[in-house]
Amino acid sequence: MHDSDSVWEFAIADRIAFGNGSVEELGARLAGRSVSTLLLVTDEGLLEAGVVDAVRESIPTAIEVSVFDGVEPDPDLEVYEAALEAADAAEPDAVVGVGGGSSIDVAKVTGSLAGTDRELLEYVAPPIGDGASVPESGTTVVAVPTTAGTGSESSPAAVVSLPERELKVGISSRHLYPDLAVVDPLLTASLPPAVTAASGMDALTHAIESYTTRRYDAKPEPDHPDERPDYGGRTELTDLYAEKAIELIGSNLRRAVNNGNDLEARRNMALGSLLAGVAFTNAGLGATHALAYPVAGENHTPHGVTVAALLPAVMRYNASTAFDRYRTIAQLLGENLEGVSDREAGDRAAAAVEALADDVGIPSGLRDLGVEEGDVPRLAEKTEEIQRLLVGNPRRVDREALEEILESAY
Template sequence: MKENFDFLMPSVNFFGRGVITKIGDRAKMLNMSKPLIVTDKFLRSMDNGPVAQTLASLDAAGVDYAIYDGVEPNPKVRNIQAAKQVYLDNNCDSIITVGGGSSHDAGKGTGIILTNGDDITKLAGIETLENPLPPLMAVNTTAGTASELTRHCVITNEETKLKFVVVSWRNVPLVSFNDPMLMLDVPAGLTAATGMDTFVQAIEPYVSTNRNDITDGQCVQAIKLVEDSLRQAVANGHDIEARTKMVEAEMLGGMAFNNADLGYVHAMAHQLGGQYDAPHGVCCAMLLPIVEKYNIIAAPERFAELAKIMGEDTTGLSTRDAAELSIKAMRQLCDDVNIPRSIKAIGAKPEDFELMAENALKDGNAFSNPRKGTKEELVQLFQEAYDAE
């Protein structure tokens, strides 16, 4: 556990029903004269959806804007290059992202190449950015990645099929907006995938080597909120209380991993997502029970505490047996929200495991994992996830 640490999050975070109406006024306060709206075609097409409501708020405040709606899932280098061109062609001076993690990562990536050089692949790593991004605000529409809060920018190199991460305090948006009302119509499958990402982003910081007392508290509350609300949100997307709790969990988990970092689940999930263009939350969820069971020997007491946090009865059990119950609880949550057990479901191929294991160990999230593994061990973890039933 770290005793000396910095703590990063946006300077302003709007939360609750109707906060999306504040976007225009906040843009004016930040002297945004013409922001680029970075989003996807589906959100832009929705009648009175998140994009429409964002534009209405900007119009009411008299703020001009341009729009790039070409964001793809697992955003690609080509997406941020296209967005940069729209930004330059329209003389924009700032960025507002509208969507889930893909839109936020694409907006961050666009800002990065606008100010730090056109080849973002050379900037992968931790604190590689020398120059600030254009002013950035993030309007969030899923309870998932927490990218609207964090210093992480995840982009896929479509040529190598490699996901890479640019981690920098310069990526943290100036303002975030989390309005649960924007999430009521998110489909059950996407709710499950993004919700499991939130769950993993609370589990991994809790056992991270970079954890601290502040992030521990955020993780504990986030895990409890997910246990209390994810199943309900998947079962009934219009359950406003469940949606609100999931947004709270997402924000807490994002704050936690923004400062305590993650681990092998995310490092390996990035390889699955890049190689097979698979949903990030699903990749994380399929790997979670397998990777964390591998991690138990590095921090058995922490995993025993996780079992209690997730509602398991550990009375009279040894620390190791209690720790094993946490894995059972993780698996049960995945099953309850219909996450596939095997990575076969996303098209994984054993012949790719060696390269993916090698790249996972280079991922920026790998260094804070509680157990230090070898390439051969990560190959075996991928194989276990492939053979899972």
């Protein structure tokens, strides 16, 4: 079947409100959905910093608001279970997640699973869980991101940390798409430089991986459920989102990190992150994210920092299968490729990512994240189990290839 004959689907959050001051309209949007009780899911830091106040001020007094502020970075089972208990007590019509990807992930799961009897891990794909289907819920779920990077506001997935196994796993379902995403760039203006940098590199990784992931006419049907990809492969539409995201992030991340009050840069980063999120939740990801799960799980490193350390090595490994894609990426990141060969263009793309990460203060390799050379075989073995991500990688990867990438990223 040729590309022109292929059939693909495209999914997104039910509604997206984007722009400076868009959070001020949240109350009216909730009223339009007949919401009378609401659970606001966030973390203590945002609550104390007053960021949550900007959201609460937009909510009419007629709506009863409860707050769960127990979200922590890389939330584990205890955090999710505590949020579900808060929902059982409040019995909300709507759950609003305010914060980074962690708060939004917890809010999505809470809105979907409150009142169910199953254990949370049953919804995780094998071999960790049973891969149970997430039920459709009547609870309205709203995502209000305060970072520009995770894409959780446009994603049908949530990440759960399992520190006792030194692992992160995901729950994925179309029922985890938020009913409404309110993306107000002004909420990101107070982000410290390090968080701005890490979340921005995460968004760039989403864009680059979705732009270079495999393109297939239908999802493969492997023998094991966990080998089935989360999403459907890149399409003409996801390419448009990814290309614009790469351009926006590449030309604005340095500005946002070095001057948090540069509202134009903040707006462009928020838009780039949103577009990258839409792209990867439809096209899928690849080896960078697969490798990041065990690396971050063992070394407790921020996700954005982890993928930034891995991405250049993965790009160099993959470039030989998609020279045209990596040439375009290099150009979108500002590289002049006149007279440059395809092979060198692929290296230029990876070098441009390295330069961007270095300019915004991200560690340049796995060594700086605490990874030791002796860890490589074990990390490769753990990564090989995450076939739902590896199956979308443009170049085939086996244990030996994963070790090669890790050693290159070291």
